[in-house]
Amino acid sequence: MDQQIFLNTNSNLQSVLEFSLDSIMVCDSKGKIVYWNPASEKLFGYTEQEAFGKDLTIIIPNEMHDxxxxGxxxxxxxxxxxxxxxxxxxxAKKKDQSIFPVELSLFHWEEDGSIFVCAFIRDITTRIKSEDExxxxxxxxxxxxxxxxxxDSFGNLKKVNPVGLDLIGAESPEQVYDACIYDIVHEDDRERFKEFNEMICKGGSGTLIFKIVSLNGTERIFETFARPHQMSNGQIGHLAITNDISERVKADEKLRKKDAELEEAQRLSVIGEFAAGIAHEVNNPLAVLIAKTQLLELQIKSLDIDAEDKVKELFKSLEIIHETVNHTADLIKNLKTFSTKDKFGTLEFSSLSEIIDVALNICKSRCSFAGIELKIDIHEKIExxxxxxxLSQVILNLILNAIHAIETIENKWISIKTKTSEKGLQILVTDCGSGIPDDIVGKIMHPFFTTKEPGKGTGIGLSLSRKAVAKMNGQLYYNTNSPNTQFIIEFEKYR
Amino acid sequence: MKQPRLLIVEDEPHLKETWQQMLEIFGHQAHFSKNGLEATKALEKEQFDLIVTDIQMPVKDGYFVLDYIQSKEIKSNVWVCTGQLAFDERLDAYSVDRVIFKPFNMLGLVQEIGDLFQ
Known part of the structure; x- marks a missing residue:
């Protein structure tokens, strides 16, 4: 049957076929093309005359011919x-031999003992491309x-990738889709995050660093870059790329801490150098003072004085001079010690009440002069x-700081007592002050930080004290939980 | 009791005076030099049982005295007084009986001198 006969016998279909946007072709039982519509010409590049009578393989890629x-x-x-x-x-294959994807539907019929196969072919290049993309x-x-x-603008999670799921600690998207993300933002940052989200959903864009508590309870620090995004329902959502910067923040903090420690070490080493420089100048006069004091004691003893009380008083004064000079000498020695690792002297079990007595002897008169009541409660056997x-210098330093701090308070007192816990022995040095103001409490241990007037304090006391206690394997810290100003010196080893 | 012969090398005049007074109380006498050079001149002329020398001094320092003692093989007791804060490793090169850090307990030292030469 030739094409004319085929079309004649199917005349009522002809116009439908001619106007179809899909390529439509018919071949006979030998595979020869007997019908080729205009859409086929347009799609494959063969004219009706070129295609007619040809084998269907002209539109089939070579590797599929067999x-x-x-088939x-x-x-x-x-x-x-x-x-x-x-x-x-x-x-499928075009006249120019290029290969492209098509959607192919086949059906057949028999007519006068012959079989015809009809193919509907649609170019799906664009669809496949966009699907691939x-x-x-x-x-x-x-x-x-x-x-x-x-x-979305209410904070409900609409889409998230696997990394996002992992970061918030979710096991599947179903677990978190449409859940409110505000709930996992750390409460400290929740309001800020809400405001940020609302800003983005109104068309703004920006960056935010915030903390979250993931579903498995770990705290993480996120940095997010956000832009508005029109969602399929027409609303504006908040599209963001977010990174976990917890490690970076931790590393930064570590570095900052290290820098601060280095700086402190450098400052202390300057103090050490300074101390070494003036040591000779100071130690000679101190040597004179001590020796002269001893000489005075000997000379007074050799005098024939009846008034025993008066002599006692003289000796007491000399003793105080002696101790003060010793204290000054030790201070210079210790300044040097703090800046270098060695030559600190060995650690030994020593009587705490004796150590505290040494400190008190130096500051007792100052306390009574300032009207400060000293409340000392130390078991005499503790070592x-x-x-x-x-240690006595550290305690003296704390007492001197306290004397200065409570100057203007009525009913002044300073107390020293001990407390034992599973961590060890705590020496509590407390004064009647109501604590250190929040804005400076972070700085008190820093070298050269002082609240005293210029010339009255060096600002190195607490910083040096903390180092000294650390060298004795102890800890010195400010107790933020005490209603009064309280410093705690903690030692693991005591008896 | 035998009187020990003492040489005190000290540039600080108050300290020198105090040594003198303190030694006197215990019945001792000493030769005083105010620097290393004077000390070596005294050592040329006299023999001493104990030499107490400062380190940092004008003209010639304590190491000058120690060098002299070593080179002349002087067999006296040698005490070094130093105003430095830490032990100076240079001292390791000398045979020194004692290193005393200033400020020191002079009364104690004078009593020890008495005990040493009883």
Whole structure:
């Protein structure tokens, strides 16, 4: 049957076929093209005359020719085929030999003992391309090293990639979709995050660093870059790329701390150098003072004085001079010690009440002069492993600070007592003050920080004291939980 | 009791005076030099049982005295008084009986001198 006969016998279909946007072709039982509509010409590049009578293989990629021929033969002999009656996606070939994807539907009929197969072919190049692009995009987002997420103006999570799920500690998207993300933002940052989200959903863009508490309870610090995004329902959502910067923040903090420690060490080493420089100048006069004091004691003893009380008083004064000079000498020695690692003196178990007495002897008169009541409650048998000179200096330093701090308070007192806990022995040095103001409490241990007037304090006392206690394997810290101003010196080793 | 012969090398006049007074109370006498050079001149002329020398001094310092003692193989007791804060490793090169850090307990030292030469 030639094409004319085929068309004549199917005349009522002709116009439908001619106007179809899909390529439609018919071939006979030998696989020869007997109908070729205008859309086929447009799609494949062969004119009707060129296609007519040609084998259907002109539109089939070479590597599929065998498959096609076998399939055709099988169908013609058995009337059973895999493709006939189905719609499949397959590659096709144009006149210029280029290959492109098509959607192919086949059906057949018999007429006057002949079999005809009709093919409907639709170019799906564009669809496949956009599908591929979408898949690419999807996989890029899924494998992005950052969390990519979309939330609506109420904070409900609409989309999130696997990294995002991992960061918030969720096991599946279902667990968190449409859940309010505000709930996992750390309460300190929640209001800020809400405001940020609302700003983005009104069309703004920006960056935010905030803390979250993930579903498995770990705290993380996130940095997020956000822009508005129109969602499929027309509302504006908050599209963001978020990174976990907890490690970076931790590392930064560590570095800052290290820098601060280094700076402190440098400052202390300057003090050490300074102390070494003036040591000779100071130690000579101190040597004179001590020796002269001893001489005075001897000379007074050799005098024939009846008034025993008066002599006692003289001796007491000399003793105080002696102790003060010793204290000054030790101070200079210790200044040097603080800046270098060695030559600190060995740690030994020493009587705490004796150590405190040494400190008190130096400041007792100052306390009574300032009207300060000293409340000392130390069990006389307690011994701590320490360097006794250093520890009494630390305690003296705390008392001197307290005397200065409570100057203007009525009913002044300073108390020293001990407390034992599983951590060890605590020496509590408390004064009647109501604590250190919040704005300076972080700085009190820093070298050269002082609240005293210029010339009255060096600002190195607490900083040196803390170092000294640390060298004795102890800890010196300010107790923020006490209603009064309280410093605690803690030693693990005591008896 | 045998009187020990003492050489005190000290540039600080008050300290020198105090040594003198303190030693006097315990019945001792000493030769005083105010620097290393004077000390070596005294050592040329006299023998001493104990030499107490400062380190940092004008003209010639304590190391000058120690060098002299070493080179002349002088067998006296040698005490070094230093105003420095830490032990100076240079002292390791000398045979020094005692290193005393200033400020020191002079009364104690004078009593020890008495005990040493009883």
């Amino acid at each position: 498959m096609h021929t076998n 055709m033969n099988r169908f013609m002999s058995t009337r059973e085929g895999k493709l006939i009656g189905n719609t499949i996606e397959v590659n 979408l898949a690419d995009l999807r996989s890029i987002i899924d494998s992005s090293p950052s969390c990519v997420r979309l939330i 701590v492993e320490c360097s006794p000179v250093s």
